[in-house]
Amino acid sequence: MLIMFAWGAQLYYAAQQPPRNAMEIFVTGKQWMWKIQYPNGGSEINELHVPMNQPVKLTMASEDVIHSFSIPAFRVRHDVVPGHYNSLWFTPSKPGRYRLFCTEYCGMLHSGMVGWVNVMEEREYAEWMSGGGTGGSLAQQGETMFAQYGCSTCHLNDQQGRCPVLRGLYNKPVQLADGRTVLADDAYLRESILEPNAKIASGFEPDIMPNFKGQISEQNVIQLIAYIKSLAPSQPASQQGSQQAPVVIAPRAQANNRAGAARQR
Amino acid sequence: MATIARELPEVEAEPVDYLNVEHGWKSWLFTTDHKRIAFLYLISITLMFFVGGAMAVLFRINLLEPEGIFSPEVYNRLFSMHGIVMVFFFLVPSIPATLANFLIPIMIGAKDLAFPRINLLSWYIYVVGAIFTLYAVIRGGVDTGWTFYAPYSSTFSNSYVLAAAVGVFISGFSSILTGLNFIVTVHKMRAPGMTWSRLPLFVWSNYATGLIQVLGTPVIAITLLLLAFERVARVGIFDPDIGGDPILFQHLFWFYSHPAVYIMILPGMGVISEIMACFSQKRVFGYNFVAFSSMAIAVLSFVVWGHHMFITGESLYLGVAFSFLTFMVAVPSAIKVFNWTATMYKGSVSFDTPMLYALGFIGLFTIGGLTGLHLATLGTDVAAHGTYFVVAHFHYVMVGGMVMAFLGGLHFWWPKITGRMYPEAWSKFASLIIFIGFNLTFFPQFILGYLGMPRRYQSYPPEFQALNVLSTAGASILGLGYVIPMVYLTWSMFKGPKAGKNPWNATGLEWQIQSPPTTFNFDETPVVKEEAYNYGPLEEVVG
Numbered sequence: 078m079l080i081m082f083a084w085g086a087q088l089y090y091a092a093q094q095p096p097r098n099a100m101e102i103f104v105t106g107k108q109w110m111w112k113i114q115y116p117n118g119g120s121e122i123n124e125l126h127v128p129m130n131q132p133v134k135l136t137m138a139s140e141d142v143i144h145s146f147s148i149p150a151f152r153v154r155h156d157v158v159p160g161h162y163n164s165l166w167f168t169p170s171k172p173g174r175y176r177l178f179c180t181e182y183c184g185m186l187h188s189g190m191v192g193w194v195n196v197m198e199e200r201e202y203a204e205w206m207s208g209g210g211t212g213g214s215l216a217q218q219g220e221t222m223f224a225q226y227g228c229s230t231c232h233l234n235d236q237q238g239r240c241p242v243l244r245g246l247y248n249k250p251v252q253l254a255d256g257r258t259v260l261a262d263d264a265y266l267r268e269s270i271l272e273p274n275a276k277i278a279s280g281f282e283p284d285i286m287p288n289f290k291g292q293i294s295e296q297n298v299i300q301l302i303a304y305i306k307s308l309a310p311s312q313p314a315s316q317q318g319s320q321q322a323p324v325v326i327a328p329r330a331q332a333n334n335r336a337g338a339a340r341q342r
Numbered sequence: 343m344a345t346i347a348r349e350l351p352e353v354e355a356e357p358v359d360y361l362n363v364e365h366g367w368k369s370w371l372f373t374t375d376h377k378r379i380a381f382l383y384l385i386s387i388t389l390m391f392f393v394g395g396a397m398a399v400l401f402r403i404n405l406l407e408p409e410g411i412f413s414p415e416v417y418n419r420l421f422s423m424h425g426i427v428m429v430f431f432f433l434v435p436s437i438p439a440t441l442a443n444f445l446i447p448i449m450i451g452a453k454d455l456a457f458p459r460i461n462l463l464s465w466y467i468y469v470v471g472a473i474f475t476l477y478a479v480i481r482g483g484v485d486t487g488w489t490f491y492a493p494y495s496s497t498f499s500n501s502y503v504l505a506a507a508v509g510v511f512i513s514g515f516s517s518i519l520t521g522l523n524f525i526v527t528v529h530k531m532r533a534p535g536m537t538w539s540r541l542p543l544f545v546w547s548n549y550a551t552g553l554i555q556v557l558g559t560p561v562i563a564i565t566l567l568l569l570a571f572e573r574v575a576r577v578g579i580f581d582p583d584i585g586g587d588p589i590l591f592q593h594l595f596w597f598y599s600h601p602a603v604y605i606m607i608l609p610g611m612g613v614i615s616e617i618m619a620c621f622s623q624k625r626v627f628g629y630n631f632v633a634f635s636s637m638a639i640a641v642l643s644f645v646v647w648g649h650h651m652f653i654t655g656e657s658l659y660l661g662v663a664f665s666f667l668t669f670m671v672a673v674p675s676a677i678k679v680f681n682w683t684a685t686m687y688k689g690s691v692s693f694d695t696p697m698l699y700a701l702g703f704i705g706l707f708t709i710g711g712l713t714g715l716h717l718a719t720l721g722t723d724v725a726a727h728g729t730y731f732v733v734a735h736f737h738y739v740m741v742g743g744m745v746m747a748f749l750g751g752l753h754f755w756w757p758k759i760t761g762r763m764y765p766e767a768w769s770k771f772a773s774l775i776i777f778i779g780f781n782l783t784f785f786p787q788f789i790l791g792y793l794g795m796p797r798r799y800q801s802y803p804p805e806f807q808a809l810n811v812l813s814t815a816g817a818s819i820l821g822l823g824y825v826i827p828m829v830y831l832t833w834s835m836f837k838g839p840k841a842g843k844n845p846w847n848a849t850g851l852e853w854q855i856q857s858p859p860t861t862f863n864f865d866e867t868p869v870v871k872e873e874a875y876n877y878g879p880l881e882e883v884v885g
Binding site: 078079081082084085086087088089090092093108141142143145147149150152153154155156158159160161163176178179180181182183184185186187188189191290291 | 410414415418485486487491493494497498499581582583587588589652653654655658661662665666669672715718719720721722723724725727728729793794796797798799800801802803
């Protein structure tokens with residue numbers, strides 16, 4: 078029994094430590110489908126394409142109720158809880174098509190919230206990826222929105238505006254006004270877009286940026302975060318970072334829906 | 343044998359007993375006799391059992407075809423109501439409210455429970471709760487699953503969540519009152535000489551159950567109240583869109599609902615201890631260990647709830663701690679299984695119907711328990727969570743364990759409760775049918791779960807069809823198996839041969855009074871001078 082416990086705990090630990098070189102793909106669950114967004118800006122519904130022998134990390138969000146993302150053949154599963162980012166990772170080792178299920182009861186068509194994972198050879202995958210979208214990479218889509226939502230009027234890239242500079246912010250510690258320090262990870266960025274007043278960076282006033290909760294979809298938040306991540310520090314610049322991203326327009330329709338909604342039964 | 347100070351006189355012709363002492367519906371609905379209340383409960387929970395069972399048969403029929411036969415809406419409501427009815431209105435009250443209600447006062451030499459009126463009140467509360475829930479069923483049902491997970495239940499579902507939640511909320515009080523009554527009774531009303539170490543193990547296990555009921559049930563009541571607040575008043579508690587956290591709901595829900603699993607199984611374990619001793623004609627092996635393992639299970643049951651949440655994003659350290667604590671619960675459970683088995687060793691074993699159920703319990707509970715270890719293991723839980731593996735696991739414990747124990751106990755004490763014997767051939771036949779039907783229903787589900795079929799799916803990939811058809815076939819056999827005892831037990835109540843005081847040659851105070859007992863059980867308070875299960879050396883019994 079102790080062996081079972083220790084072995085199981087070790088697997089669980091490993092499942093929570095994605096390798097650094099993992100490719101990041103974003104998944105949004107909503108009643109009753111899976112929306113997949115790739116770093117290159119492409120997106121699909123209920124179809125996930127991944128290359129062989131490449132660790133893949135899925136960052137997952139839910140628009141409504143609790144879902145659970147499960148690929149039985151890979152023995153991976155994680156709940157997708159609204160209000161949180163959840164993640165899981167795997168390294169596909171054999172090409173093929175594998176079933177993908179929602180395994181947390183989510184309402185009427187729960188059993189229709191299914192799809193396929195397509196594992197492709199590396200070369201094939203590169204071709205497939207390049208055949209892709211017209212809307213630019215995920216970060217470029219985020220940049221467009223960053224301007225459209227008016228974020229860029231306050232969050233200036235190279236000098237201090239009314240709001241914190243975002244360049245080089247990602248994965249750096251942020252000093253908060255109440256003295257705490259938090260890591261600027263996906264969850265922090267998401268919260269600061271949706272509820273900027275929850276954690277105000279030290280040196281900035283609250284209530285400058287409006288709340289975007291309910292105004293912006295999870296998919297758009299993912300694009301914005303991808304953009305913020307792409308802002309590598311260009312100069313040894315100033316910033317102790319922190320951020321709040323004003324955003325104010327209706328969520329844009331998805332640029333390209335390749336491969337389409339191949340819904341399995 | 344435990345001795346009564348004065349043997350009751352053998353009474354001639356039609357002796358007065360609790361059943362024939364008064365007649366008319368008033369004498370039943372206003373009774374404070376624990377035995378009559380137990381009978382009222384028996385009728386109510388049997389009714390609910392068949393309501394829940396009918397739903398199970400219907401949704402198993404749906405799963406004959408990969409695309410499903412009913413609409414997803416209907417299917418979702420069927421499985422949700424099946425869970426709610428079976429868990430809250432059958433499994434939780436099953437043994438405590440019927441057998442234990444009937445037997446605890448007799449086993450400890452008391453005239454009634456400590457609070458007879460509260461006992462009756464608890465039945466009325468149960469009935470009101472059940473009516474709310476049945477109302478929800480008739481109006482169209484609930485589609486949240488028995489777990490009522492927020493924010494689906496609080497914001498998104500447009501089914502009759504409130505009516506069902508109110509029903510469960512109300513019935514919780516009936517459970518609390520029953521538990522309270524048992525605790526006080528066992529503390530205060532034991533006959534002279536009935537020390538704690540002489541208590542029958544059935545009393546021990548129901549005492550442990552009472553503790554969980556009193557401490558745990560208020561938490562589910564609070565949880566459902568918060569859920570109702572959020573659903574009606576949009577107070578943000580669980581829904582992240584209005585400032586809540588859905589994970590909080592799961593913590594609160596499982597803080598009750600995991601201990602509730604032990605509310606369901608502990609009384610069954612008590613029944614098995616009694617049956618094993620009687621049909622082996624031997625003292626239960628390691629009495630103290632079995633008694634204290636009940637208490638250990640009750641205590642540990644409160645610190646394992648997080649194992650339902652390994653994949654919700656709970657922290658690594660919490661996951662490891664909950665996994666470890668869950669493994670700890672396996673220890674007292676295994677102690678019981680080993681001790682029951684050891685009880686049979688060198689005993690004079692006979693295979694009457696109650697014993698058949700008890701042996702079924704031990705086998706099936708062991709399978710249910712061991713597969714629980716796979717789910718307690720963090721790495722394998724990730725793969726099995728939310729699949730039919732989990733469904734099969736808890737049905738092995740709840741149906742294979744608890745329902746088997748309930749039927750075993752019912753057959754064991756039926757002669758005491760009604761004063762009549764049931765047809766032995768029929769009852770053996772039925773127990774066999776139930777055993778076969780059960781395994782055919784649920785064993786394929788382990789395989790389905792291993793292959794990855796998610797639970798609560800109205801439709802499924804075609805490669806899973808063969809196993810699903812097997813499971814549905816098993817369910818229909820199992821359904822039939824449950825109808826047979828219902829028929830012959832009812833028949834035997836009126837036409838069965840008289841049972842006499844002690845048809846099984848068992849020890850224990852309940853077997854020394856007449857069958858059925860009189861309203862106050864004992865004419866004079868008995869004095870206990872011997873240990874429980876004092877079956878004496880084997881030669882005596884056989885010879």
